[in-house]
Amino acid sequence: MLSTRSINLVTRPLSAVNAIRLSSSSSKIQASAMVYSNYGKPSEVLSIHKHYLPELKPEDVHIRFLAAPINPADCNQVEGAYPIKPPFTNALGSHDPVAVGGNEGVAEIIAAGEQVKGFKVGDKVIMANAGKGTWRTHAALPATDVQLLPGFNQDVSLVHAATLTVNPSTAYRMLKDFTLLQQGDFIIQNGANSAVGQSVIQLANAWGLKTINVVRDRPNLDELRQYLTSLGATHIITEEELSKRETRSKLKEWLNGRKLRLALNCVGGKNATELGRYLDHEGKHVTYGAMAKQPMQVPAAPLIFKNISFHGFWVSRWTDTHSAQERESMLADLIDLIKQKKLKEPIWEKVSWKVNAPEEETLKTFREAVDKGITGYGKGKQILVFDE
Numbered sequence: 001m002l003s004t005r006s007i008n009l010v011t012r013p014l015s016a017v018n019a020i021r022l023s024s025s026s027s028k029i030q031a032s033a034m035v036y037s038n039y040g041k042p043s044e045v046l047s048i049h050k051h052y053l054p055e056l057k058p059e060d061v062h063i064r065f066l067a068a069p070i071n072p073a074d075c076n077q078v079e080g081a082y083p084i085k086p087p088f089t090n091a092l093g094s095h096d097p098v099a100v101g102g103n104e105g106v107a108e109i110i111a112a113g114e115q116v117k118g119f120k121v122g123d124k125v126i127m128a129n130a131g132k133g134t135w136r137t138h139a140a141l142p143a144t145d146v147q148l149l150p151g152f153n154q155d156v157s158l159v160h161a162a163t164l165t166v167n168p169s170t171a172y173r174m175l176k177d178f179t180l181l182q183q184g185d186f187i188i189q190n191g192a193n194s195a196v197g198q199s200v201i202q203l204a205n206a207w208g209l210k211t212i213n214v215v216r217d218r219p220n221l222d223e224l225r226q227y228l229t230s231l232g233a234t235h236i237i238t239e240e241e242l243s244k245r246e247t248r249s250k251l252k253e254w255l256n257g258r259k260l261r262l263a264l265n266c267v268g269g270k271n272a273t274e275l276g277r278y279l280d281h282e283g284k285h286v287t288y289g290a291m292a293k294q295p296m297q298v299p300a301a302p303l304i305f306k307n308i309s310f311h312g313f314w315v316s317r318w319t320d321t322h323s324a325q326e327r328e329s330m331l332a333d334l335i336d337l338i339k340q341k342k343l344k345e346p347i348w349e350k351v352s353w354k355v356n357a358p359e360e361e362t363l364k365t366f367r368e369a370v371d372k373g374i375t376g377y378g379k380g381k382q383i384l385v386f387d388e
């Protein structure tokens with residue numbers, strides 16, 4: 001057991017949040033976490049808290065994180081604008097009560113309590129639920145908070161494992177759960193270059209569906225077109241083009257008699273309304289993101305004459321309302337597609353978190369990454385990679 005006096009990990013405290021208060025029941029594992037004690041702009045309210053993991057409890061595991069993404073919802077959570085609000089606590093020995101950022105990631109078991117079944121040291125695990133805090137080097141958690149990834153092997157990268165439960169899972173559910181799609185059917189989506197959009201394109205392609213993909217115009221549009229086409233996108237169109245009247249005949253030509261029965265909305269606002277106009281009778285319009293932060297208007301004519309319907313989807317709610325077996329079966333399907341090279345990693349940028357780097361350096365890198373993560377026209381998903 002370590003004495004509190006022998007431990008002084010903070011060389012230069014950044015704020016009161018970083019002050020260490022250690023209990024006598026700490027392990028020898030040094031950890032650091034990206035924490036917040038108030039809601040606000042992530043790059044302003046996040047700071048690093050260093051601490052020792054508590055001693056291993058019989059029902060707990062100690063894990064070392066390997067990779068974790070910075071998703072838009074994680075940032076909304078730090079802003080206080082997300083329904084899952086991890087409680088602020090002093091459990092990590094901080095002076096002020098804090099919560100740890102991040103919701104998904106992949107980690108390695110480094111110790112398992114004597115009552116833990118089904119895990120061994122060295123196993124790679126993902127989070128069983130959101131809200132447990134993945135922007136940290138290590139964590140001590142009840143074993144029920146983590147799960148093995150079915151079929152995980154060397155064909156599945158850490159980035160794949162770290163990002164599977166949110167974006168590809170969302171794409172999977174939205175394509176399967178709202179309407180019965182037949183081979184050759186079309187779906188339309190906006191935000192098609194988002195990580196979810198990239199998964200939608202690839203899953204649709206793997207399942208014989210065709211996609212109409214709406215993206216925002218940009219100087220390197222051709223490059224983006226090429227990339228999405230390489231993933232299997234059938235057609236790509238800009239938001240501006242979609243709102244033009246002449247696009248109606250273009251889409252008719254593309255559909256060639258097929259019905260458009262599913263629209264996936266990542267963006268909101270005017271563009272979301274436009275998607276609804278193209279839906280056929282009984283079409284489903286599913287909103288899962290609100291990147292434009294604009295409300296959408298519901299067009300009356302297709303509601304009345306085509307009986308289209310509007311829905312929302314939230315993967316966390318799906319996870320809470322479905323069995324562990326159903327989630328496992330979906331993850332196994334996704335892993336199979338990865339192994340068949342039908343589902344690639346999202347476009348991503350490495351955010352290096354060196355476990356022994358000075359905390360100012362880690363914090364600066366992290367703040368830049370989190371800002372990039374919420375700025376439009378980004379270069380890809382920001383993913384923390386923990387290097388020893």
Ligand SMILES: NC(=O)c1ccc[n+]([C@@H]2O[C@H](COP(=O)([O-])OP(=O)(O)OC[C@H]3O[C@@H](n4cnc5c(N)ncnc54)[C@H](OP(=O)(O)O)[C@@H]3O)[C@@H](O)[C@H]2O)c1
Pocket residue numbers: 071072073166167170191192193194195196197215216266267287288289290291292293313314315316373375376377378380381
């Ligand atoms: N409901 C759920 O269960 C669920 C699950 C996963 C994700 N989501 C949500 O889905 C959305 C995408 O997540 P992600 O991780 O895939 O995101 P991401 O990879 O970070 O991509 C963000 C996407 O949003 C677009 N975008 C950003 N600002 C925009 C604006 N003002 N107008 C139009 N488009 C804009 C970006 O396009 P540009 O390249 O043009 O900037 C890009 O396509 C987020 O809102 C996220 O919270 C929801």
